[in-house]
Amino acid sequence: MRRFLYELSESWKIAASQMRSNLTRSALTALGVIIGIVAVTLMGTAIGGIQVGFDKSMSIFGDDVLYVGQWPWRKVDDWWNYRDRKKIKTEYADALNRMIAMTPNSNLMIAIPTSSVIRSVKYADSEVSNVLVRGTVSDYIITSTFDFKEGRFFNDLESRGGANVCVVGYDVADALFPSASPIDKSVLINGQPFKIVGVIARQGSFLGLFSLDSIVVMPLPAFQKYFTAKSEADILVKVKDKTKLAEAKDELGGLMRRVRGLPPEKKDDFSINEQQALKSTLDPIKNSIAVAGLFITGLSLFVGAIGIMNITFVSVKERTKEIGTRKALGARRRTILLQFLIESTALCLLGGIIGLGFAFAMCFLIGIAFPSFPTQFSTGLVVISMVVSVMTGLISGFAPAWTASRLDPVTALRYE
Amino acid sequence: MVTSTRPVGPLVIDIENITKDYVMGEETVHALRGVSLQIHKTEYIAIMGPSGSGKSTLMNMLGCLDTPTSGRYEFNGKNVAEMNDDELAAIRNREIGFVFQTFNLLPRSTSLRNVELPLIYAGIDPDTREEMATHVLHEVGLGDRMNHKPNELSGGQRQRVAVARALVNKPSIILADEPTGNLDSKTGEEIMALFEDLYQRGNTIILVTHERDIAVHARRTVHLRDGLIETDHAGFIPELDLVALERP
Structure with a gap:
């Protein structure tokens, strides 16, 4: 040696x-x-x-959130089978929440409705186009992963009352208010004024494809009043324990079938998506x-x-x-x-x-x-x-x- | 005329009827054809012979650089003929001190580092190594040249470094292959005086040479011709040798 x-x-x-x-x-x-x-x-x-x-x-989707939608988050070869599915409605969220509340030991915590359109946002002479305008409820904050640069999310009262308030993404705030604070200023969307109560901190882009900061979030009643009469939506469902995601997914599938009133012989006419599926x-x-x-x-x-x-x-x-x-x-x-x-x-x-x-x-x-x-x-x-x-x-x-x-x-x- | 006057020591090399064949293409060359030789401790022996006599082959055998095709070779009682490469390396490291015609020093290392080399392979610690190497360098008269590299030394000094390297492990035999072949005659004589000194101090020396002037220093001379020992006698008998060399 x-x-x-x-x-x-x-x-x-x-x-x-x-x-x-x-x-x-x-x-x-x-x-x-x-x-x-x-x-x-x-x-x-x-x-x-x-x-x-x-x-x-991927993390913006949250690893403990299930997404109920019309389309699955994967490549489908038989798109025609999905095209004619019934739309997912914002009302489902209330129905789901009632059923979750009645289920003992449910794996699910809460269902959140979201509905989105693309619009321009104006303030004085400035305008930002192609902004994702999203209507949701105040509990949306539970499922989200973002932080606030300043201000706050809209509260339950504003959410239920459909107040003309909104939270803006970093890019929107930066473009419209380069020097001043946007808090308490009113921006125009579809000619309607919305008071800014919060600014979301910078989130970057999704896979470099589009910015996650070009967004405006507002209470769902206000959104439906000014942007769309239809209640097409995505439902976000937060699970209690992310290690039991599969069980939660099964449970949610069952609840959605009840909401849709599907007889046992019929196949699901909705998709439940998750971050992991998109990742894979x-x-x-x-x-x-x-x-x-x-x-x-x-x-x-x-x-x-x-x-x-x-x-x-x-x-x-x-x-x-x-x-x-x-x-x-x-x-x-x-x-x-x-x-x-x-x-x-x-x-x-x-x-x-x-x-x-x-x-x-x-x-x-x-x-x-x-x-x-x-x-x-x-x-x-x-x-x-x-x-x-x-x-x-x-x-x-x-x-x-x-x-x-x-x-x-x-x-x-x-x-x- | 010098003759062996002192008693010889125990047997070091015991060779019996060894042969060595080389296959060269279609032909088989019989370099050694049955050589028997016994060398004792404290002997000073010259192995002579013209080129092609098997002299180099015998030297390689004695130096454990090669193994015989057949026959028995015992070195200090151990059978060398059946040793593997690593065992032969260990024998060469501990029992044999080589002195080459071309010195074979590492060109970028100092005298001290050159002399230390066999000690590294023997697994001796750095301090002891330096002490031992310094000691032998003083013995060969190079105490003031320890940190010189070979290209800063004369031919005679280089060969002294090589002799020191051969001595440093206190080997059983010193095997010198034409040690004066690359030196002028005056420097050659100095190296031979060094060997005489080493012999007087009890070392066993085997000298391989074709030069009679060099061989006369030995106390015993072995003549090889055509792969066989022709003569083996104490002392050097010039007349007989002359006859042996000049025979067609």
């Missing part, structure tokens, strides 16, 4: 002196690994960023992007590894006589194997560290130049790229090191 340690430290010294004495060669070989590690690390960072953005987007639809897409990206950038690391293998073969050839001498002085096969493995690994590790430094700097610069680009530099990534470097060194150095260790001492000593 002790001898192994001495041989190990000796091997490190040899590796260091080899790198010093063949500086250009080592630098060029390490460059291959540097490029490989930079590519893989940046790709890993981008994938990490996509993952974080994805999770953040989108996950494969995200994962194949990650795998393809890592594979392509992994190729550049592979080229670097071939460079290391090549240079280690050259090194073994050049130092055949030295290997012979070492064997004559008592170096065993594994000593020689270890020596060349450490040389290739040291080179890869050096390349890996430099590459990681470059990648870190580039991430930092990208972060400054394009703040919206998702980059995620983690300690996990640092550890992984170091492990990848060492593995690259070991794998690419093995064949030449094995050759060296099997050299016949007599032949090696005679080699000129």
Whole structure:
């Protein structure tokens, strides 16, 4: 064991002196690994960023909320079967809440009706178009994941009375009130004034597709009065225990069938959706992007590894006589194997560290130049790229090191 | 004329009827064709022979760099012929000190580090290593050249470093292959004086050479020809040797 340690430290010294004495060669070989590690690390960072953005987007649905709607949140091949389903109505929420209240040990907590349209929002001379205007009840806040920048959500009294109040998203507030506070100001939607009582903190965009901050939320009676006579809706149902989501889903399915008055032989004419289902639809897409990206950038690391293998073969050839001498002085096969493995690994590790430094700097610069680009530099990534470097060194150095260790001492000593 | 005047020590090398064949393409070369040799502790022996006589092959056998095709080889009572690579490496490390014609020093390491190398493979701790290496470097007269690299040393000094490296593990035998082959005659004589000194201090030396001027320093001379021992006698008998070498 002790001898192994001495041989190990000796091997490190040899590796260091080899790198010093063949500086250009080592630098060029390490460059291959540097490029490989930079590519893989940046790709890993981008994938990490996509993952974080994805999770953040998903989190707005809440992991303890079920969504009752006409359409399922997945790709359907028989869309015509869904098209003619009866619309989901806001009144269902009241019916569901009554049944939940009467069910002992219900897995469900509360049902919330929401109804939405797209409208423009005006204040003085400013106007924001394509704003999602949503009518709901004050309990909506229970199912939501957002925070308030200022102000509050509308209260129960305002909700029931259908007061002309609203809560605006960050983008709406920012566009209409760039310098002043929007609280207690009135915005015009469809020519009707609505007093702002709260501003939602910035939520970002959903998968980079559309902004979650371009939104106005108001009491449902007011919404129905000014925007639509029909009561088409989505129903949000919060569950009590998110570990019992499946049971809650079954229970909600039963309740909805009662609301709809469906006889047992008929299939459901509504869909119950959840965050997890959407995730499992989108996950494969995200994962194949990650795998393809890592594979392509992994190729550049592979080229670097071939460079290391090549240079280690050259090194073994050049130092055949030295290997012979070492064997004559008592170096065993594994000593020689270890020596060349450490040389290739040291080179890869050096390349890996430099590459990681470059990648870190580039991430930092990208972060400054394009703040919206998702980059995620983690300690996990640092550890992984170091492990990848060492593995690259070991794998690419093995064949030449094995050759060296099997050299016949007599032949090696005679080699000129 | 020097003859072996002192009593010899216990048997170190005991070779009986060894052969070595090399396959070269279609042909099989019989480099050694049945050599028997016994070498005792504290002997100073020269192995001579023209090129192609099997001299180098015998040296490789004695140095445990190679194993015989057939025959018995015992080193300090241990059967070398059946050892595996790692066991042979251990014998070379502890029992044999090599001195090469071309010195074979590590070019980027100092004298001290070169001499320490066999000790690293023996698993000796750094402090003891440095102490032992320093000691032998003083012994060969290079106490003031310990931190010089080979390219900062003269040929004779390089060979002294190599001799120190051979001595550092206190081996049973020192095996020198043409140790003066790359040196001018004056420096060569200095190295031979160093070997004489080592011999006087009780070391066992095996000298492989084709030069009679070098072989005369040994106390016993073995002549090889065509893979067989031709003569093996105490001292060096120039007349006889001359005859042996000049025979067609």
